[in-house]
Amino acid sequence: MFEEMIYLDNSACTRLDERVLEAMKQYYFDVYAVATSEFGYSMGIDAREGLEASRGIIASKMGGSPEELVFTSGSTESSNMALKGVASALKKKGKHIIVSKIEDFPVLNTAKALEKQGFEVDYLDVDGEGKVDIESLETTIRDDTILVSVQQANQEIGTLQDLETIASVCKEKDTLLHTDATHSFTRVPLDVSKIPVDLVTISGHTIHGPRGIGALYVREGTPIRKWMDGGFQEFNLRAGVENIPAAVGFAKAVELVTPKENKKLAEMRDRVIDGAFEKIPDVTLNGSRKERLPQNANITFHYVEGESITLHLDMRGFAVSTGSACFSKSLEASHVIRGIGGDHERAHGSVRFTFGRYNTMKDADAVVEAISEVVEQLRVISPLRNEN
Structure with missing residues (x-):
């Protein structure tokens, strides 16, 4: 295991922000009661206030009301x-x-x-x-x-x-x-x-x-x-009893996301997409180029399996995901790639890179360099390439 894995699977799950954990601690160790009504005991009232304040923060972020x-x-x-x-x-x-x-x-x-x-x-x-x-x-x-x-x-x-x-x-x-x-x-x-x-x-x-x-x-x-x-x-x-610490953490996480951060994610996304097309022949971008999540790049590298790419990148210290059937518990290739008209080969060769707060532009450059080398090596021995 690499001591400093470059994690690029942030759409699966993200690293917890320390500031989120700090906001949650109070509701684990100090205000740990269930949420009670205004006629309950003081710790329960404090718990209720924390829950409702969090509800308000999240609801307002999407223009809704807490109720x-x-x-x-x-x-x-x-x-x-x-x-x-x-x-x-x-x-x-x-x-x-x-x-x-x-x-x-x-x-x-x-x-x-x-x-x-x-x-x-x-x-x-x-x-x-x-x-x-x-x-x-x-x-x-x-x-x-x-x-x-x-x-x-x-x-x-x-x-x-x-x-x-x-x-x-x-x-x-x-x-x-x-x-x-x-x-x-x-x-x-x-x-x-x-x-x-x-x-x-x-x-x-x-x-x-x-x-x-x-x-x-x-x-x-x-x-x-x-x-x-x-x-x-x-x-x-x-x-069910409300998960108040997690609700408080969710609200804090919502507050911490900024337009500046989303712009940074989009820049890293574009660096990977542009770099892949510049360095590697026979690639296809999956999804819209313009109307796209800022953190997401999904690319098919033809004539190689996404599973092989993922494993080789892992050995080099990168965590990414693939639409290959081998990585699916259902053993079915990505229903999304097939849904947009892709065949099984396109689905099997797809790799998703998703960025988060703790990634840098150096990470984007590094994974482009790594994947260009990996794809080149795998295509030499690929039966898919030889068939074409």
Whole structure:
């Protein structure tokens, strides 16, 4: 193991910021009570105040009100709550749901689970950059459509959707819209006071906050039913004792993200994309070049396996991820790359580089140099190259 691994898998999880940990400590060691009402004991009241202050910080970041934000254990629970909660609340109105083909697994697999319960799901095609076709969305929405779920940004290729237009279509069709903003929240603008999205999934683990904490924005008046039974916490929508230290840490992480940092991430992203195209022949950028997350670069290096690239980079001290089936527990190549029209070879050769607060431009330059050498070496012995 390298003592100083250059970590470039920040869309999977980020290193906790020390300032986040410092904000959380008080709620582990001093104010460790459960959140009580104003008529409870003082430590419980202090705990409640910390929880609600954090709720307000996060909600205001997306233009919502504190009463519209429900804390969860992370993005998976938030998306489950959104889809299953709305499906349960509106099943008498209709049982038709629409999701894009390149959604992350919490949305895709929840939609598939609902299909087994009698709901009908349409999976929207996307174009070669991963963008949902607006006309297709308009024609797919029916009178019995109760929910559309389209992510703000893709977790693998970083493509940003035209969320404002998608939300306008859903509003006009009187259909609820959920968006998974796990990878875009704080990185690109999202203002629910201007964009009529009804439910938004967010998480702390992608912005140098703690793991195991997320939230679901639920616009006031949105029909949604509690899907996990227990107590009456979180406006009686999410049972269980609140994870107050993590909520406080999540709020602190939100406060620490700045436009300057996002600009830095975009510069590192572009350095890798530009460097790869300058130094390495036969490469393909996956996703949009312009409408893209600032932290994400996803490139296919043709004629080699992403698994081999990842392992060789790891031996050189770099952590990246791949869309290769060998790195997937399902043993299936990336559904995202295939969803944008890529074949298995393109999916197998894809590598995702995602940057975070603790990366530097030197990291970007170093990984470009390393990957150019790795790809050149692997292509010499690649049967894929020899077949072409």
